[in-house]
Amino acid sequence: MVDNARSTIRPPAPAKLKILATANDLFYTEGIHTVGVDRIIAGAHVTKATFYKHYRSKDLLIIAYVEGRDREIRDFFEDAEKRLSDPREILRQLTNRIGGEATREGFRGCPFINAAAQFVDPNHPVRQAVTVHRDWYSDRIEELMREMGHPHPGDAADDYLLARDGALAGGYVGDSIAANAALHRITERILAEAPSR
Structure with missing residues (x-):
C-alpha cells in the first residue's frame, strides 16, 4: 500500500537554480530588456540546451x-x-x-x-x-x-x-x-x- 502523505517533491535542478540566480542579479542590476539569454547562459555556466530545458523562453x-x-x-x-x-x-x-x-x-x-x-x-x-x-x-x-x-x-x-x-x-x-x-x-x-x- 502506497502512503500518499509521504509523497516527495523533487527540489529544482541545480542548473535551474543557477540560471534563476544569475537572471535575478542581472535583471535587477542591469535591466530586464538589456540582458539577453546568451549573457544569462554565460553567467550561469550552463549550455543553451540546459537553459531551454528549464526555461522555454526569456x-x-x-x-x-x-x-x-x-x-x-x-x-x-x-x-x-x-x-x-x-x-x-x-x-x-x-x-x-x-x-x-x-x-x-x-x-x-x-x-x-x-x-x-x-x-x-x-x-x-x-x-x-x-x-x-x-x-x-x-x-x-x-x-x-x-x-x-x-x-x-x-x-x-x-x-x-x-x-x-x-x-x-x-x-x-x-x-x-x-x-x-x-x-x-x-x-x-x-x-x-x-x-x-
Whole structure:
C-alpha cells in the first residue's frame, strides 16, 4: 500500500537554480530588456540546451524572477507573523526592511516597478505577475490596518503603498536617507490614526 502523505517533491535542478540566480542579479542590476539569454547562459555556466530545458523562453524566466521576488516578500510576512503578534510591529518591521533596502549599496529601485516599466502591455504575462504581487501586497497591508483597528484601513493601505513606492523611487534617484526618514514618518502618522491598544 502506497502512503500518499509521504509523497516527495523533487527540489529544482541545480542548473535551474543557477540560471534563476544569475537572471535575478542581472535583471535587477542591469535591466530586464538589456540582458539577453546568451549573457544569462554565460553567467550561469550552463549550455543553451540546459537553459531551454528549464526555461522555454526569456519571458518565462522573467516571470520566474518576478515570482521569486514576490516569494521573498511573502516569506518576510510569514516570518514576521510568527515572531510578532502586534500588527503595528509587523508594519514597523516592514518599514525597516524597505528603508534598509532603499539605502543599501547597489540599490536599483523596486524590482516590480522596474519590471512593469519595461512591459507596458497590461496583458503581458510579466506585467500580470507584477499585478498579482501588488494586489496581494495591497490586500496584506489593508489587512494589517484592519487588524490594528485603523478607522480607514483601505485609505491607510493606499497611503502606505504610495509612501513605500515613493521611498523606493527616491532611494534610487534621490536622497536615500531622506526617503527612508520620510517613509518612517509617514508610517508613524498612519499608526497614530489607529486607536492605541
